[in-house]
Amino acid sequence: MSVMGLFFILIACIALWWLARQGVLRSSFAEEGEIADFPGAELLPRPPAAKVGLGVFLAVAGCLFSLLCAAFFMRMDAPDWQAPPIPGILWFNTAVLIASSLALDLARRAADRRETDDVKSWLLVGGGCALLFLLGQLWAWRELAAQGLYASSNPANAFFYLLTGTHALHLVGGLAALARTARAAWSGRGGAELAASVELCAIYWHFLLFVWLLLFAMLAGWADNFGVICRRLLS
Amino acid sequence: MTDATLGEKENVLPPPAEVEDVELYHAKSWLTHYVFSQDAKYIAIQYAGTAIGIGLVALVMSWVIRLQLAFPGAIPFIDASRYYQAVTMHGMIMVVYMLTAIFLGGFGNYLIPLMVGARDMVFPYVNMLSYWVYLLATLVLVASFFVPGGPTGAGWTLYPPQAIMSGTPGNDYGIILMLASLILFIVGFTMGGLNYVVTVLQGRTRGMTLMRMPLTVWGIFAAAVMALLAFPGLFVACVMLLLDRTLGTSFFMPSIVEGGEHLKYSGGSPILFQHLFWFFGHPEVYIVALPAFGIVSDLISTHARKNIFGYRMMVWAIVAIGVLSMVVWGHHMYVSGMNPLFGFFFAVTTLAIALPTAIKVYNWVLTLWRADIHFTTPMLFALGFIVTFVNGGITGLYLGNVIVDVPLSATMFVVAHFHMVMGVAPVLVIFGAIYHWYPKITGRMLDETLGKIHFWITFLGAYAIFFPMHYLGLVGVPRRFYELGETAFVPHSAAALNIFITVAALIVGAAQAIFFFNVFWSLRHGKPSGGNPWRATSLEWQTPETPPGHGNWGKELPIVYRWAYAYSVPGAPEDYLPQNAPPLKGEHSP
Numbered sequence: 001m002s003v004m005g006l007f008f009i010l011i012a013c014i015a016l017w018w019l020a021r022q023g024v025l026r027s028s029f030a031e032e033g034e035i036a037d038f039p040g041a042e043l044l045p046r047p048p049a050a051k052v053g054l055g056v057f058l059a060v061a062g063c064l065f066s067l068l069c070a071a072f073f074m075r076m077d078a079p080d081w082q083a084p085p086i087p088g089i090l091w092f093n094t095a096v097l098i099a100s101s102l103a104l105d106l107a108r109r110a111a112d113r114r115e116t117d118d119v120k121s122w123l124l125v126g127g128g129c130a131l132l133f134l135l136g137q138l139w140a141w142r143e144l145a146a147q148g149l150y151a152s153s154n155p156a157n158a159f160f161y162l163l164t165g166t167h168a169l170h171l172v173g174g175l176a177a178l179a180r181t182a183r184a185a186w187s188g189r190g191g192a193e194l195a196a197s198v199e200l201c202a203i204y205w206h207f208l209l210f211v212w213l214l215l216f217a218m219l220a221g222w223a224d225n226f227g228v229i230c231r232r233l234l235s
Numbered sequence: 236m237t238d239a240t241l242g243e244k245e246n247v248l249p250p251p252a253e254v255e256d257v258e259l260y261h262a263k264s265w266l267t268h269y270v271f272s273q274d275a276k277y278i279a280i281q282y283a284g285t286a287i288g289i290g291l292v293a294l295v296m297s298w299v300i301r302l303q304l305a306f307p308g309a310i311p312f313i314d315a316s317r318y319y320q321a322v323t324m325h326g327m328i329m330v331v332y333m334l335t336a337i338f339l340g341g342f343g344n345y346l347i348p349l350m351v352g353a354r355d356m357v358f359p360y361v362n363m364l365s366y367w368v369y370l371l372a373t374l375v376l377v378a379s380f381f382v383p384g385g386p387t388g389a390g391w392t393l394y395p396p397q398a399i400m401s402g403t404p405g406n407d408y409g410i411i412l413m414l415a416s417l418i419l420f421i422v423g424f425t426m427g428g429l430n431y432v433v434t435v436l437q438g439r440t441r442g443m444t445l446m447r448m449p450l451t452v453w454g455i456f457a458a459a460v461m462a463l464l465a466f467p468g469l470f471v472a473c474v475m476l477l478l479d480r481t482l483g484t485s486f487f488m489p490s491i492v493e494g495g496e497h498l499k500y501s502g503g504s505p506i507l508f509q510h511l512f513w514f515f516g517h518p519e520v521y522i523v524a525l526p527a528f529g530i531v532s533d534l535i536s537t538h539a540r541k542n543i544f545g546y547r548m549m550v551w552a553i554v555a556i557g558v559l560s561m562v563v564w565g566h567h568m569y570v571s572g573m574n575p576l577f578g579f580f581f582a583v584t585t586l587a588i589a590l591p592t593a594i595k596v597y598n599w600v601l602t603l604w605r606a607d608i609h610f611t612t613p614m615l616f617a618l619g620f621i622v623t624f625v626n627g628g629i630t631g632l633y634l635g636n637v638i639v640d641v642p643l644s645a646t647m648f649v650v651a652h653f654h655m656v657m658g659v660a661p662v663l664v665i666f667g668a669i670y671h672w673y674p675k676i677t678g679r680m681l682d683e684t685l686g687k688i689h690f691w692i693t694f695l696g697a698y699a700i701f702f703p704m705h706y707l708g709l710v711g712v713p714r715r716f717y718e719l720g721e722t723a724f725v726p727h728s729a730a731a732l733n734i735f736i737t738v739a740a741l742i743v744g745a746a747q748a749i750f751f752f753n754v755f756w757s758l759r760h761g762k763p764s765g766g767n768p769w770r771a772t773s774l775e776w777q778t779p780e781t782p783p784g785h786g787n788w789g790k791e792l793p794i795v796y797r798w799a800y801a802y803s804v805p806g807a808p809e810d811y812l813p814q815n816a817p818p819l820k821g822e823h824s825p
Binding site for chain 2 (some may be wrong): 049071078159171
């Protein structure tokens with residue numbers, strides 16, 4: 001529940017900031033004076049719709065992961081909870097995902113400079129690293145399964161599979177978007193359109209990296225104390 | 236009377252272009268034009284048609300329930316399993332597949348682009364996908380009627396452990412299809428929800444500031460935001476329950492003995508499911524209610540020829556209700572047992588929602604005060620909504636208190652309460668909205684006489700059904716029971732009242748045929764409506780064509796100069812000023 005609380009405070013802050021920026025708090029409707037003196041003339045230029053759309057989607061995905069984490073912490077208290085050993089390959093996977101995120105950020109910068117060749121190579125590196133990460137996650141699943149740690153044998157295992165699986169599915173979706181972007185890059189459609197598309201991919205990758213780092217910390221048990229602290233705060 | 240010309244304002248620049256005109260997708264064949272359409276107006280009609288169709292299935296389910304309650308055992312077809320299946324499917328279909336889909340997918344799709352002055356939703360392709368995934372979800376749900384064991388009978392809340400154990404009807408295939416269908420629905424809804432939110436944020440035409448949007452758009456916008464944040468709760472719950480059922484994980488399933496045999500589950504927490512479910516379940520009430528609030532505000536203002544009282548307050552009330560409703564889910568779990576401090580917290584937040592809601596009701600009443608009220612069919616439905624919603628809301632205050640809720644929780648009182656507040660009330664708004672916007676959708680009026688007959692039978696009939704149910708609850712008639720049998724505490728008169736309720740339910744259900752006849756008959760034979768039969772101000776009534784063409788606005792996007800409630804304006808050429816009419820000389824806004 002604390003996880004959800006934190007998440008909602010974050011969302012509420014963003015919403016308030018946005019409402020304030022839109023001038024809602026400035027009583028823009030009850031303005032005095034001639035009607036043609038339009039009050040919103042100094043409004044900031046709007047970001048592109050696709051970017052806002054991605055932002056809203058990230059809020060939804062963030063909500064999904066927060067809920068999964070909240071469920072994780074609530075279920076953790078049961079006496080039958082036995083956290084599985086963390087497969088060593090996860091460290092490697094984390095490094096690969098960081099590399100993937102970095103590569104896409106470099107692709108974004110290259111696209112801003114309109115250097116399409118650089119964009120292509122960084123997109124390849126980023127996509128390749130992401131694929132490698134997915135393979136690594138599969139490997140981690142196999143490693144756990146080889147030790148007899150199935151989803152049905154302990155809820156901690158089940159959460160491991162569920163959390164990594166959900167994250168991986170989001171990455172697969174991201175790869176589909178990345179493939180579209182890559183097709184645009186290779187078909188020679190450079191320019192602002194490509195830059196926008198690459199930027200969206202980069203943002204999504206950073207988000208997934210951030211989520212993965214939190215999940216990794218949680219699965220490795222470094223966040224165990226978090227639940228204890230929250231309970232003390234509440235009681 | 237002053238001249239309405241732009242010319243006198245030459246020293247003032249027109250409002251900035253808040254949105255660039257967009258390249259629209261143009262359908263090339265009959266199939267992409269009418270079936271796989273990317274036009275929000277077609278998608279809206281597809282959404283609403285599917286929702287009403289599946290809603291009729293749920294209506295029949297409610298007859299099954301009522302027939303059993305009034306004449307227990309008289310119809311051999313309705314055995315205990317079928318009764319519980321009917322209860323489950325009635326609840327789930329009405330709440331998720333009918334109400335949510337028609338308000339957001341139906342009215343949201345039709346009204347948002349038209350009301351904010353956009354040519355279409357911002358992501359038309361995703362919007363189309365949203366409908367087809369929703370249709371698939373509905374078909375999966377319907378398929379569960381035809382699998383061995385039938386649909387699930389776990390109750391619409393699908394509480395584990397009973398939902399997936401033998402003994403609950405449909406525990407083999409029904410529950411799996413139910414969960415799969417919900418997961419699909421949420422995926423489809425998220426696609427649509429992204430569109431509704433981003434279109435309101437990005438697609439508004441010049442001059443359409445947030446505080447000039449009609450309250451309908453505010454209501455749908457707030458509901459879409461809430462739904463995007465609340466549906467993941469149901470999604471997580473469904474996925475985890477599905478894993479419990481199929482892979483044998485123990486997210487929710489405790490150690491349990493079934494038929495003398497220990498199941499392989501251990502240590503899961505059914506309470507965890509309840510938290511996740513109600514984290515979605517309570518906001519869901521307002522996901523349905525907020526669009527209804529918005530639509531009613533517009534209907535009342537238009538048909539009473541008066542500006543809405545306290546527009547700013549109405550907007551903030553919508554936002555406040557949206558925020559508060561995310562932190563009240565615990566009041567559905569008073570009888571599940573919880574820390575008394577949490578009980579206190581949830582009771583306080585629940586009662587606090589009464590404040591913004593009361594503000595809205597007062598503002599509706601003050602809008603009507605000394606207004607030029609036209610008792611048209613949409614207005615009758617809007618007024619019916621206010622009465623019903625107040626009625627259901629007040630019993631909500633009773634149930635929001637832990638101490639009152641505990642004895643009443645398992646009785647028909649709760650059934651009466653939530654049917655009043657989120658069954659009858661939103662359905663009245665749906666009818667009102669259809670009577671109101673039908674002329675824009677088809678170019679023809681619905682028949683007023685038939686509409687009024689439909690209203691009075693529906694309104695009085697709904698009261699005949701649900702008002703006595705409160706008394707049944709107070710004398711202790713339990714809900715969820717297939718058959719009461721002989722009990723010492725339930726008086727015999729309860730049976731008579733049950734028969735009365737069932738007869739009323741059959742009549743009200745059958746009376747909806749009047750509505751459907753009206754809708755289909757008026758398509759051909761209705762009075763041509765013209766572009767703006769209600770003399771309304773908001774943008775959807777100002778389209779160059781009726782029904783609006785592809786792209787809605789012809790060559791030029793409209794420019795908005797004022798809010799949507801300029802009715803009975805002194806000095807105006809007519810008694811109202813459309814949002815896009817050029818400013819009058821010396822006119823002061825809103």
